[in-house]
Amino acid sequence: MSEQRPGSRGPRRGGGRPTGPRRREAADAARTAAADTLEAVATSDAYANLALPKLLRERGLTGRDAAFATELVYGTLRLRGRYDAILARCTNGRPLDQLDPPVLDLLRMGAHQILGMRVPSHAAVSQTVNLVRARVGTGASGFANAVLRAVGRQDLDTWLAQLREEIPDDGAYLAAVESHPAWVVRALRSSLRAADRPGAELAELLEADNTPPAVxxxxxxxxxxxxxxxxxxxxxxxxxxxxxxxxxxxxxxxxxxxxxxxxxxxxxxxxQDEGSQLVALALAAAETLPGPDGEQESRWLDLCAGPGGKSALLGAIAAEREVHLLANEVAPHRARLVRQSTAALRESVDVRTGDGREVGEAEPGVYDRVLVDAPCTGLGALRRRPESRWRRQPSDLPGLTSLQRELLGSALEAVRPGGVVAYVTCSPHLAETSAVVEDVLRGREDVTRLDAREALTVATGTEVPDLGEGPDVQLWPHLHGTDAMFLALLRKNA
Ligand SMILES: C[S@@+](CC[C@H](N)C(=O)[O-])C[C@H]1O[C@@H](n2cnc3c(N)ncnc32)[C@H](O)[C@@H]1O
The missing domain is CATH 3.30.70 (Alpha-Beta Plaits)
Structure with missing residues (x-):
């Protein structure tokens, strides 16, 4: 148990270097911060990437202690499914859903230290047991001790080999070892299939989702x-x-x-993820046709702009072309974030709070280019949002996909003849990508679906590989090192 495993980039802790009372205290403070963050994620719908840095700042944890706490939180959340499959085999028949949720979270955190980080088993067990005793009670701590000792009896490879033997169904096995909900595995398999990718890539995609992206x-x-x-x-x-x-x-x-x-x-x-940059650059590079009056482009629209990463990139390009960008966002606090991201572009970007579904009717045929970066499940950005895969449910889809249709419909009204709409999601789920585009275009004769791969080539000056047959673009973490962004470019006929 001395090797660092995939998905664990944490520093070595608890052995192999001097440990005095001060270091142990710091390690305990890091574990406590991690446990508090996991609790906030579980009970208050907190986002780990916001809650943890705040907590680290408040408690003055920096350097390797902050790094240790961060790996504990992110690794535990990301690999929760894998650890649950292992823990379920160590509880003496007690189903995990009958455990006290805080105990289960601490067991996952203990399992991550043992199997996913290079923490010696005895240190991981005793520190986790202390946390369980302090936070839940003595009875639960005895149980945690027995479970984590059982976890530590085998190394990760042996556990994974055991899971392979005991879970014959490939999808269920991948869901367990690569720690994704089964419905997400099914959705990603369908999306890869639709993109003509070989079936073996599913495991690579799931593994890429468990690998923290470079900034x-x-x-x-x-x-x-x-x-x-x-x-x-x-x-x-x-x-x-x-x-x-x-x-x-x-x-x-x-x-x-x-x-x-x-x-x-x-x-x-x-x-900003490179995939997000690529889709914004592709919209800016797409070929528009002259409008009825043949004037220069003057107005671009970002229909769902918060927190404003793409607005800032599009706004900068707009400023170079002497075009104005309107960044529209429904949530006031997210509109404030758009103002911050576009602070250097006050002359060329206006931020407005409003419902994007109403823009098409209110301002028909006004804009030369429109971005619809639609609210979605975010299944393409699992690398950077460790808890989101467990929070999202298939039941989220109908509400999201009907909103996506309405927003795309509104964008197609707001764009002028000859102008281009980019429909973008940070999800490769087919219900949110091609199904939305096809539904909205059904029966419409006034829209041409452009080859988004060509716009990407113009934008980058190179051919991005593995984009399939087009016309839409689907990027993949395991192939492109980006979030799994989807892009369709739709031009309103002139
Ligand atoms: C995927 S995010 C956009 C990300 C953004 N383009 C960026 O790069 O930072 C989708 C945004 O749509 C907003 N939204 C949801 N419903 C909306 C609506 N009806 N009209 C406008 N914006 C909406 C959400 O609040 C969220 O900020």
Whole structure:
């Protein structure tokens, strides 16, 4: 049990280096912070990526203690399904759903230390048992001790081999070992199949979802160049960024806090997945046709803009082309975030709070380019939102897909003849992607579905591989190293 496993990037802890009372206290503080975060995620619908940094700041945890707490939280949440499959074989027949939820969360956290991090088993067991005793009670701590000792009797490979033997169905096995809900595995399998990807890629995709992505920055055109941004990264973070794989605006960081970069503080640059950059760049590169009056483009619209990453990129390009961007968002607090992201673009971007479903009727035929980055299940961004796969339910789909249809319908009214609408989701779920586009286009003769791959080639100056037959684009974490963004480009006939 000394090797670090996939999905665990945490520092070594608890053995192999001096440990005094102060270090142990710090380790305990990190575990307590992790346990508190898991509890907030479970009971108050908190987002780990927001709750944990706040808690670390409040408690003054930094450096390797902060890194340890972060790995504990993220790894435990990501690999919860895998640990549940293992824990279920260590409870002496007691079903996991009959356990006290806080006990189960602490058992998962203990299992992650034993099987997913390089924490020696005895330290992981005793520290977890202490937490259970303090937070739940003595009775539960004896049970936790017995369960975690059983977990530690085998290493991860042996556990995975046992699961392979005991779970003959491939989908159920992958759901367990790669820690995804079964319905998500089924949806991703269908999406890969629809994209003509080989069946064996499902395991690669699920594994990629469990691999924390590198932080990627966007250099907003006209505000800062990637070279200037790279220079700041070297000066401020003491490391060299690496260019993104395709987006000319992307710069990947090896580590460090992007918020400390002057360009990020001034909203000239931001943190943005390369897939998100690519879809915005493709909309800006898509071919529009001259409108009835043949005038220059003057107005772009981002229909669902919060928190504003794509608005800021589109707004920067709009400013270079002397075009105005209206960033519309229904939720006032998210509209505020759009204002922050576009703070450097006050001249060319307006932020408005409103329901995107009403824009088409209120402002028909007004905009040259419209982005509909629709609210969705987020199944394409599981790498960066460790708890979301457990929170989402298939029952979320009908509400989301009807909203997506309405928003796309509204965008197609708001765009002018010859203008282009980009329909985007950070989900590859077919019900949210091609099904929405096909439904909305059914019976309409006034829209042409463009080859989004071509727009991507124009935007990047290169051919992004593995995009299938088109016309839509589906990006994949395991193939492109991006979120699984979907893009359809629809042009209103002139
Ligand atoms: C996927 S997010 C957009 C992300 C954004 N494009 C970015 O890059 O930062 C979808 C957004 O749509 C907003 N939204 C939901 N329903 C809406 C509606 N009826 N009209 C406008 N925005 C809506 C949500 O509040 C959310 O901020």
């Amino acid at each position: 990627t920055l966007v250099a907003r055109p006209g505000l800062v160049s990637t070279e200037e941004l790279a220079e700041q990264v070297t000066q401020t973070l003491g490391e060299r960024g690496t260019p993104g794989s395709w987006a000319p605006t992307a710069l990947r960081l090896a580590g460090g806090d992007p918020a400390s970069l002057p360009a990020v503080r001034d909203a000239l640059a931001g943190v």
